Amino acid sequence: MSKFWSDMAKRCTPYIPGEQINRANVIKLNTNENPYGPSPKVIQAIQKESEQTLNLYPSPTTDKLREVIAALNSLSKENVFVGNGSDEVLAFSFMAFFDSNKAIRYPAISYSFYPVYAKLFGIPAEEIALQDDFTIPIEDFYQSDGGVIFPNPNAPTSIYMEIDTVKKILDNNPEQVVIVDEAYIDFAAESAVSLINSYENLLVIQTMSKSRSLAGLRVGFALGHPNLIEGLTRIKDSVNSYTVDRLAIAGAEAAMADVSYFNETTEKIIRTREWTIVEMEKRGFTVLPSQTNFIFATHPNKDAGELYTALKEKDILIRYFKVPMIDNHVRVTIGTDEQMAQFFKMLDTIL
Numbered sequence: 277m278s279k280f281w282s283d284m285a286k287r288c289t290p291y292i293p294g295e296q297i298n299r300a301n302v303i304k305l306n307t308n309e310n311p312y313g314p315s316p317k318v319i320q321a322i323q324k325e326s327e328q329t330l331n332l333y334p335s336p337t338t339d340k341l342r343e344v345i346a347a348l349n350s351l352s353k354e355n356v357f358v359g360n361g362s363d364e365v366l367a368f369s370f371m372a373f374f375d376s377n378k379a380i381r382y383p384a385i386s387y388s389f390y391p392v393y394a395k396l397f398g399i400p401a402e403e404i405a406l407q408d409d410f411t412i413p414i415e416d417f418y419q420s421d422g423g424v425i426f427p428n429p430n431a432p433t434s435i436y437m438e439i440d441t442v443k444k445i446l447d448n449n450p451e452q453v454v455i456v457d458e459a460y461i462d463f464a465a466e467s468a469v470s471l472i473n474s475y476e477n478l479l480v481i482q483t484m485s486k487s488r489s490l491a492g493l494r495v496g497f498a499l500g501h502p503n504l505i506e507g508l509t510r511i512k513d514s515v516n517s518y519t520v521d522r523l524a525i526a527g528a529e530a531a532m533a534d535v536s537y538f539n540e541t542t543e544k545i546i547r548t549r550e551w552t553i554v555e556m557e558k559r560g561f562t563v564l565p566s567q568t569n570f571i572f573a574t575h576p577n578k579d580a581g582e583l584y585t586a587l588k589e590k591d592i593l594i595r596y597f598k599v600p601m602i603d604n605h606v607r608v609t610i611g612t613d614e615q616m617a618q619f620f621k622m623l624d625t626i627l
């Protein structure tokens with residue numbers, strides 16, 4: 277604490293990201309990164325861009341990238357906003373759509389950046405408890421005062437909500453913005469993007485960090501009615517005109533264009549996930565139904581915190597949250613088949 281800090285700097289409680297230990301022999305199954313690396317075309321595009329134009333500012337409107345993203349979603353570029361990771365898009369969304377005199381709602385067990393932004397921007401929040409089966413109680417999100425935000429699939433539970441259910445939340449918040457954070461949607465059944473033309477209050481946020489394997493490049497985007505996109509653009513242009521740099525734009529365009537690489541790696545992760553769930557259950561774990569690139573599991577007679585520590589001693593990092601209701605669960609990112617085999621080998625020595 278310093279006497280020089282503003283009220284804002286004093287009141288915020290910064291987000292704590294998962295550990296980034298980059299020793300060569302560590303198997304990182306703790307931050308939901310993609311084990312396969314981006315498409316080779318992404319590397320080529322970044323190399324080419326880096327040889328040419330780094331002396332020039334990037335496009336402040338990222339028109340071409342927005343067109344590429346729009347085309348893949350059968351939308352137009354007026355429906356697309358691009359930012360420096362979806363975390364930034366989320367931060368801009370809190371500023372653009374939520375107010376300090378109306379409480380927003382999000383699940384109590386959810387992405388831990390939401391309470392961070394709510395506090396930073398002085399937005400009151402109602403944290404809605406999950407049901408005993410870890411699903412979201414839908415009706416508790418009806419008629420919110422200030423808006424709604426939730427991930428679909430939810431994190432860290434990995435549970436997916438059907439589109440018809442998302443629709444009900446939209447129908448029951450006609451005067452509020454409903455933000456669906458689809459960080460993991462490419463590992464799940466169906467995106468809410470198909471609802472954008474019918475719901476002017478829907479903002480869908482996606483990221484290139486997980487399914488496109490570009491966590492290090494920092495590109496995320498929002499899809500919604502042009503009025504919502506304009507709101508986000510007003511905030512961005514009041515903070516920083518160039519949040520997405522030239523290398524990120526070039527890499528992101530190439531990543532979106534290489535659909536076959538995306539399909540291949542996504543399918544591989546889903547196959548490994550299904551195998552991982554079977555192997556976990558064989559060892560006595562209960563695993564929540566996952567539609568993400570991670571699983572959320574608990575063991576009847578092995579403490580989750582101890583399991584996390586024991587695996588870390590064996591150079592395998594998983595995620596453990598010391599939070600009521602989930603403090604006996606572990607979150608394990610799906611790695612390659614080889615990484616998961618090593619994970620099970622070490623797990624067996626611990627169990």
Ligand SMILES: *Cc1c(COP(=O)(O)O)cnc(C)c1O
Nearest residue numbers: 361362363387427459483485496
């Ligand atoms: C990973 C994640 C994000 C952030 O993604 P970035 O684009 O890397 O900032 C947002 N929401 C959820 C639920 C996530 O899991």
